[in-house]
Amino acid sequence: MPTAYTVCFCGTACARDEGEKTRKWDPKLIGSLLGSEQTLVSDKGIFDRDTGYIPVRIHQDISGTLLGTDLSETVRGVGENDWHHQMDTCDPLLTQPLLAPKELLDYVASYSQGNQRQLYSQASGWSMVALALHGANLAARSGASRINLLGHSRGGVAAIMAAWFLHAYGSSEVRRTPVSIFAIDPVPGTGEWYGIQTQLAPNVHNYVGVYAWDHLDEGFAAVIPRPNGRMTLDRAQMAIEDRGLGTHWWSLADNRQLADPLVANTLRQPMGYHLYACRGRHGTVAGIATRDGRYDPNTVSADVGAVPRLVYKLARAYLTQWETVFRTRCRVREDARELRRRIHTAHTHFDTMGGGEMRTAVRTGRPAVRRVSSISGRLGWNRYYLEDVVGTPPYDLAYPCTIEQQHGGWVKWKFL
Numbered sequence: 001m002p003t004a005y006t007v008c009f010c011g012t013a014c015a016r017d018e019g020e021k022t023r024k025w026d027p028k029l030i031g032s033l034l035g036s037e038q039t040l041v042s043d044k045g046i047f048d049r050d051t052g053y054i055p056v057r058i059h060q061d062i063s064g065t066l067l068g069t070d071l072s073e074t075v076r077g078v079g080e081n082d083w084h085h086q087m088d089t090c091d092p093l094l095t096q097p098l099l100a101p102k103e104l105l106d107y108v109a110s111y112s113q114g115n116q117r118q119l120y121s122q123a124s125g126w127s128m129v130a131l132a133l134h135g136a137n138l139a140a141r142s143g144a145s146r147i148n149l150l151g152h153s154r155g156g157v158a159a160i161m162a163a164w165f166l167h168a169y170g171s172s173e174v175r176r177t178p179v180s181i182f183a184i185d186p187v188p189g190t191g192e193w194y195g196i197q198t199q200l201a202p203n204v205h206n207y208v209g210v211y212a213w214d215h216l217d218e219g220f221a222a223v224i225p226r227p228n229g230r231m232t233l234d235r236a237q238m239a240i241e242d243r244g245l246g247t248h249w250w251s252l253a254d255n256r257q258l259a260d261p262l263v264a265n266t267l268r269q270p271m272g273y274h275l276y277a278c279r280g281r282h283g284t285v286a287g288i289a290t291r292d293g294r295y296d297p298n299t300v301s302a303d304v305g306a307v308p309r310l311v312y313k314l315a316r317a318y319l320t321q322w323e324t325v326f327r328t329r330c331r332v333r334e335d336a337r338e339l340r341r342r343i344h345t346a347h348t349h350f351d352t353m354g355g356g357e358m359r360t361a362v363r364t365g366r367p368a369v370r371r372v373s374s375i376s377g378r379l380g381w382n383r384y385y386l387e388d389v390v391g392t393p394p395y396d397l398a399y400p401c402t403i404e405q406q407h408g409g410w411v412k413w414k415f416l
Helices: 054-063 102-111 119-124 128-142 154-169 172-176 235-241 302-321 336-345 348-353
Strands: 004-009 023-025 039-042 072-075 146-152 179-184 204-212 273-278 371-373
Touching: 004 054, 004 128, 004 154, 054 072, 054 146, 054 302, 072 128, 102 128, 128 146, 128 154, 146 154, 146 302, 154 172, 154 179, 179 302, 204 302, 273 302, 302 336, 302 348
Parallel strands: 004 072, 004 146, 146 179, 179 204, 204 273
Antiparallel strands: 023 039
C-alpha cells in the first residue's frame, strides 16, 4: 500500500497522453463542420520538452508509465476521450467504492461511456462532475494514507470537488485521510459555480494554487477556493464549517462558505494555503511554451518555456513535501532563481499575451486585467480583478498593472 496516492486531472479537451502524443479528431464522429479529413487538435510540439503537459508528465514521473499504477493515475479532461487514438469511445469511469447518492450516479452515467470527444461538452463543462467523482473513487480505492490531487484548468476544479466527494461519501477511514491539492489555473467556466468549487473541504490539509497573470479570454475567470477551518484556526470559521452538509451533491458546501481570501480581514494567514501569481496564459502555466500561448509548434520559445519549467519544479517540490515518491529525477535542471530571471528578463512575450506592457485602458472595466472569484452562484458581477487581490507585486519583477490597482485581500500572494 503506498503512503501517498496522486491523481492528476487533465484540463478541458486534454487526453491522458496530452503532450506525449499528437492528437487528431475525426470530424465525422464529433459532428464538426471542420471537414471530412482528420483534423489536428493537439500537437505535442507546443509543449516544453522537459515538462510536457504537466499533469500527464507528473504522473509519468511518479509511475514511469502513462497507464495507472498503485502510485498515481490520470483523469481525462472535459470533452475528450482518454487516449489520442480513441476516436469514438472512452474508458469507463469509477462509481465505487464511495457511497455516492443515486442522483449523483444518475447525473454522471452518460459521461462514462461512448464518445466524449465533443465540442459542446468542452464548452459546457458538465462532465467535470463525473471526472471529479471518478478521481475521488480512484483515490479512495488506493487505500493510501495520503491523497494528493493535481489538476489544470477544469481539472484543477475537479480536484477541489473530488475532495468534497471523499469527505461526504467516503468511509470513516477515507474521510480521515489528509488531502493536498496543487491546482494550476483552475477555471470552472461560465454559468453556475457550486459551493464545492469555491470552498475547500475539511479534509484538505494543503492547497497550492498557481494563477496565470496574462490570460484575458472571456469565460476564463479562475476560482480561488476559500481556506477551510483547519487552515484558519479560527473558532468562528470552524463553527461555520461544522454546519451540516447540503442535501444534494451540488449543495454540499453551500451553507459552509468560510471567510473570503480575496477580501481584507484581520484573521491570521491560513496554514497550508499558498497562492502564486505567474506570468503567461492559461496553457503556458501547464506546459505550453509558444510565444503567444497558443498552439503553433513553430512559435515555441525557450524563454516562454521558463514558466512551465518553474511550475513543474514547484509541483514536484510540493508533492515531494506531501510524500509523493518520484521514480524519475526532476527533468528541469535550472534552479528556480535562474528560471525567474529568464521570465522577467524576457517579459515582452508575456506582455504581448496580455495586450501589451501598459494595462491601463481608456475603456472602463479594466479589459486588460484577469478576473478571479471565490464566490459561489452565477458568476455575473461576483468577480474580482486579479491585480486587486494579490497586493503590490515586487518592484523587481515584471507584473504589469493598471493605475486602478488596489492593495490586496486577506491572503498574501507570492509571485513567480
